[in-house]
Amino acid sequence: MKVISISDTFGPFCIASDDGGKLYGLIVDAIKDDQTVELDFTNIEVLVASFLNGALAPLYRDYDSIYLTEHLKFAGLTPSFIEVIQAVVDNAKRYYRDDAYRKAQDEALRLMSEGD
């Protein structure tokens, strides 16, 4: 199993979506060869949706959920990290797997944007 220390790779603040995109690349490099990867969040101080949308959300566009459950593991999570990861993963699964939901979400965001 390949272990990625998030704090060693990105520092203690997981905010930038570009950093999330880099983590996505590291994950894909591992799991495309049928390797299991563990993301270790030990020593992380800030973990937010913008980072996770870059790192985890596209995995649910590119891979089956069951494959990801088998190949993607987490360590060092606090209760609040679990909450935000769950929120991002739930939204990504629905967005990429449910056409009607994706259209509804896109339309809702378009309407909200027009109201800015």
Add this chain to the structure above:
Amino acid sequence: MAHCVDISRERPSQGERFFLDTSVLVHIVHPALSLGIERQRRAAPYAQFISDCKRVGAEMYISPLSLAELASIIEDFRHKVYCRQHSSDTKVKEFRAIASERRIVVDSIQTAWTQAISFANCLDHNVDAAAVAGALDLLRRTSLDGYDLYFAQLCHHAKICNIVADDGDYSTVDNLIVFSSTGF
């Protein structure tokens, strides 16, 4: 008029202080608002700037009223999604009475706020009669509305001259430096 700074060309310094407007906050903490290429492109400069602030030791601030505005945006989003999914024109109050949807909204707000206060300090914000009078004055002199009237005042009282916003209305406020990627 405020001075405007292109956030993608500016790096924060240690000790600098920034107020984060909800228009930016929501892009960082709401899963739907930074998902997809276009939305991610919009959120990315703000996420990078906030990340840089944490890295260099610049301070970021929000208001207790940021929760109210964030909650309103999150509920509005879920309500619109619900109406489109169900091809209905369910009113907001009817939507709030749907227990399963209410739970999703409340959980989303809680998760969003937990994230927000993990990187920004929540200031004390006294909205009293003087604040209302100040808000009315700003309403006359600027293009601000709603919560932004109080956020601009809070910046003034807390001696914070930098505001990170995806909202051009702040550019009409004197003595504020607006950090944005919108190029207004």
